[in-house]
Structures are given as structure tokens and as C-alpha cells.
Amino acid sequence: MRARIFQQPKTSMQSGQANTHDWILEYGQSEQRQQDPLMGWFGSGDTKSQLHLHFPTREEAVAYAEREGIAYDIELPTPRIRRAKAYADNFRFDRRQNWTH
Numbered sequence: 001m002r003a004r005i006f007q008q009p010k011t012s013m014q015s016g017q018a019n020t021h022d023w024i025l026e027y028g029q030s031e032q033r034q035q036d037p038l039m040g041w042f043g044s045g046d047t048k049s050q051l052h053l054h055f056p057t058r059e060e061a062v063a064y065a066e067r068e069g070i071a072y073d074i075e076l077p078t079p080r081i082r083r084a085k086a087y088a089d090n091f092r093f094d095r096r097q098n099w100t101h
Helices: 058-068 087-091
Strands: 003-007 023-027 052-055 072-075
Touching (some): 003 058, 023 058
Parallel strands (some): 003 072
Antiparallel strands (some): 003 023
């Protein structure tokens, strides 16, 4: 079972950067999930897969994993590409598309 260290990306439903600065250590799944015959729910006896440990920096997450002897993979976040937009660009004379109003 390998752990994954990553920074949580922002959801598509938010415009801000809230809850995206912490680094998360998440354990991998060591047991296969099984369906309960009575209720039909899926579950397993693996409780470590439910843990999400939050750290302020990547170095602290790596130090914790090495101290506890946990094999880990680091996923670096992709850089955000921000294009400046302005409302006035809708009315530019060199606009690529026709203005339909």
C-alpha cells in the first residue's frame, strides 16, 4: 500500500483558492471492497484508506511519511494559467467572432 501526497485542486464550483493550500497524505487501498449481501453497500475492513492527513507544507508531509516508514508518491500540482478578461473586450473592433446582439 503506497500513500499519495498531493495538493487538493479547486473544485469547478468555486472561483477562489480556499482549501487548496494544504498538502494531503492519503493512504492507498490495501483490501478490495466487497458488497454487503443484505444492504448492497460496498465496504472493506481497511480503515487507513479513510484517512486524509493535512500538512501545511510538502516537506512536512514527506517527513511524516519517512518517519512512519510509509511508501509514498508525490503528485505536484499543475500550474494555473490565468488569462486576463475584461468586459470591454466584448466590444473590441478586432474581435474574432461577430457580436450577435
